[in-house]
Amino acid sequence: xxxxxxxxxxxxxxxxxxxxxxxxxxxxxxxxxxxxxxxxxxxxxxxxxxxxxxxxxxxxxxxxxxxxxxxxxxxxxxxxxxxxxxxxxxxxxxxxxxxxxxxxxxxxxxxxxxxxxxxxxxxxxxxxxxxxxxxxxxxxxxxxxxxxxxxxxxxxxxxxxxxxxxxxxxxxxxxxxxxxxxxxxxxxxxxxxxxxxxxxxxxxxxxxxxxxxxxxxxxxxxxxxxx
Numbered sequence: 773x774x775x776x777x778x779x780x781x782x783x784x785x786x787x788x789x790x791x792x793x794x795x796x797x798x799x800x801x802x803x804x805x806x807x808x809x810x811x812x813x814x815x816x817x818x819x820x821x822x823x824x825x826x827x828x829x830x831x832x833x834x835x836x837x838x839x840x841x842x843x844x845x846x847x848x849x850x851x852x853x854x855x856x857x858x859x860x861x862x863x864x865x866x867x868x869x870x871x872x873x874x875x876x877x878x879x880x881x882x883x884x885x886x887x888x889x890x891x892x893x894x895x896x897x898x899x900x901x902x903x904x905x906x907x908x909x910x911x912x913x914x915x916x917x918x919x920x921x922x923x924x925x926x927x928x929x930x931x932x933x934x935x936x937x938x939x940x941x942x943x944x945x946x947x948x949x950x951x952x953x954x955x956x957x958x959x960x961x962x963x964x965x966x967x968x969x970x971x972x973x974x975x976x977x978x979x980x981x982x983x984x985x986x987x988x989x990x991x992x993x994x995x996x997x998x999x
Contacts, residue, residue: 780814780818781818781821781822781825782822784812784814784818784819784821784822785822785825785826787812787822788808788819788822788823788826789826789829789831789927790900792826792831792832792842792931793899793930793931793934794934797842798842801841802835802838802839802840802841803823803832803839803840803841803842805819805820805823805839805840820840823840826840827840828924829924829927829928830843830924830927830928831843831927831928831931845931845932847984847985849928850932850980850984851977851980851981853925853928853929853932854929854973854976854977854980855977856921856925857922857925857926857929857973858970858973858974858977860918860921860922860925861906861910861922861969861973862965862966862967862969862970862973863966864910864913864915864918864919864922865906865909865910865913865953865957865965865966865969866962866963866965866966866969867913867914867915867962868909868910868911868912868913868914868957869909869912869956869957869958869959869960869961869962869965870960870962871912871913871914872912872957872960873912876908876911876912877958879908880905880908880909880954880957880958881954881958883901883904883905883908884905884950884951884954886901887901887902887904887905887950888947888950888951891943891946891947892943892947899930899933899934902930902933902946903926903927903929903930905950906922906926907919907922907923907926909953909954909957909965909969910922932980932984933976942979945975949968949971949972949975950972952968953965953968953969953972956968
């Protein structure tokens with residue numbers, strides 16, 4: 773049995789990331805480190821460590837002598853994120869399909885089952901499970917640099933999906949796209965995996981291009997969908 777021990781700062785990264793996505797940590801001013809530390813019963817040191825990690829992910833920015841601020845989303849960033857995913861993700865997932873071992877395949881299947889259920893129930897954590905599913909299809913590629921880049925791109929993707937695509941009600945389409953993607957991946961059909969992944973990302977980008985012109989800087993929406 774593998775026991776995963778997560779540091780306090782790692783747990784805080786997840787918590788603060790979720791608060792940014794849901795708008796509980798907003799972008800109007802500096803992130804209140806002292807009040808967060810008091811609320812969560814920790815010192816400011818792990819809060820700063822978590823915020824530094826979120827800065828590496830692109831969700832916050834630091835300013836000298838002022839603290840950390842939530843990064844402002846933009847149409848330009850969204851376009852860049854999804855175009856980079858188009859360049860990297862189809863080939864990485866295709867390679868991973870050919871290299872995945874049985875444990876990798878079981879993990880991908882289990883993650884898809886959870887994502888499908890949570891998406892169908894409109895439950896919490898859809899964004900996190902969606903990210904976990906995509907990364908489960910990528911990590912067996914063994915491409916460390918590409919995987920690291922895609923991990924960050926998926927974090928950035930989630931804020932746009934939550935804000936702009938949840939109102940479109942595309943959950944059923946996303947579930948079907950994911951089902952087709954997993955089936956091709958389990959069949960080790962690299963060409964099919966790349967093609968399905970490419971269409972999956974392109975459709976999301978098309979949705980965003982329709983939604984983003986109506987951008988209002990009101991922070992992430994309260995719910996997530998799959999991308």
